[in-house]
Amino acid sequence: MPSLTLHLVFADLALSAAQEASEPTLRGIASAPELRSAFRQGAWGPDLGYFPGGERFLSDLAHCVHTGSLNRALYRQAQSERERAFALGWLTHVLADRLVHPAVGRACGELLYGAPDVFVDGGTEPVAHVRVETGLDAWFAVRNPPQTAPSCRFGAPSLRFLARAYQGTYGIRPGVRPVQRSYGAIVRSACTGLRLIRWLGRVSVPDGPAAGRPAPGPRLFPMASAFLTPVLPSPWLVDAVQDAFARFPALFLAHAANGLEELDDANLETGEPESQVRDHPNTAVTLRRLREMRAAAARGRKALDVRTAIPAPASAGP
Template sequence: MSWTARRLPALLLLLALLVPAAPAGAVGPFSHFTFCQKLWPSLSVRLGHTQAQRDRLWPVFLAGAIAHDAGYYPGADNNLSYAVHLVHPWRVTQGMLAQAQNPGEWAFALGWLSHALLDIRTHRDLVNAFTGGPYSQTMLAHKQFEWGLDCWLLARPQGEWLWQAPLDWQPGLALWQRVMAKVYGRRVDREVMAQAMRAHEKEVRRLPYVFWLSGRLERPDHWAGNALGWVLGHSARPLYVAWLGWRDRDLDVRGVLTARWPSPQDQRGLLSAMELTAGDLNQALAGGPWPQGSLDADPLCDAGECGQVKQARRWLDSLPAAP
């Protein structure tokens, strides 16, 4: 039996897990969820929620915290995410808070705010510094670093809940649509947003297992899965990555499969960024100054010159005018 034939079952299993695979927009969804866990107890008390309300609104808050990135996932329109990251992102964020009309919309808006602030903080202070440039110039290195942080969070014993984080985006869709109309003067069909969130949820459920069974992380007390991940990580994974590199294809899949486990310094950097961002959030809610520029902290995009911002503007121009 040939070397390839012996490894074919493992390769097929890995391919089944990875088709399609998801990109990282800034730090990944599990970093945003972890930040939400830090914020929500004080935010929910600040808003006067009862315990029953907290339980009901927690999944809405989590959905708002990843909604920015929903368009990046297979089956969604990536222009939706390019727009809210790169074209007037702070007007959109302020609009979310200004137009929220009920507790569900408030929870979604606060999640949205947490995402925007963590994105710009981690890009500026952590990710761009490590990769030597903004995303538009160092795409693969960004993906490897950001997914590596998520792998670390998923592997921690206290991160077990991340594997099945609850999500409820329905209370935020009308708000999202109203704010897009207000900021951009364009009507985005609500189904575009709902489809993006469905695609995002699908990948959020799948990605931990992709990382695990490709050997990017180990789970405490899950020896069988860890063993399978080790086997695939030393056979099918490097073979598939080499093939993708040779074909110069599927940067997103390569980023997932070559996620870089963070050093202790990087781990501390992420936790420090979360601490600082919590202060940024309190300052924003108290009426303090807001950040400026794109969420990618990319001067080229801030100037309207990167490819993604040009694509987002063309997409917005193609939409019908808001009533």
């Protein structure tokens, strides 16, 4: 389950900053309940394929390949105020991941090797990644007011702007159905997920941060058990997130003010510019699948859903 609470906390920080922004679009989003809801839902957008029932490849692309370009395309494709609010909420996720995920990777190194200076990516050690992220989410869930799931609902016609953004960025045609299915996974999971995270925080998170190295996780049904055995965050990890909170509003306003024109492509797990990423397994797998889809399309081969590709535009190559 993605970090539901933390991404809403970042979204709410952005909305608070938007109330004082000079741009009418941002002030309008912050003041209109329907637009606030779409904005907060967009804060979960890049994770839409990681919710149960979602199309994982959509989220792998959003986190590893042309991440800034996809967000910018989404903003440009928006044809309504709600769609624009969703795209700007998506921006909060992109920026938050870039600030926090490198520290989460180091926390995985601490969990596995007792070495917080060692970065371990989520693709290599997914169980550790889930335990660390869930523990961090639960920690902040019980230290913030209870979060409510956004009530916004996009129908298939509106979700076409998301499908078009993927097509324009990657040269693949995901179609509305897999996008709608993944979006529906967010809507279905959100309320239950927020309640469960808060419950985990109450039963498993004490008053202070962890002191010492976390215990290993269970070996039986590891992925299912990982969510229910969160790792209490170390003090340095809590401090890293608090620092991200402090830096975030100004960063968001700067990118939103210029229409995301200066938002670069960065790996959302490592925080590095994509051109500098080396030896990141999930990026390699995602790029390989993207190339295979394009090659299949060039041969005139068709498949279902996101595996139905069209030739990539010249500017969309990785």
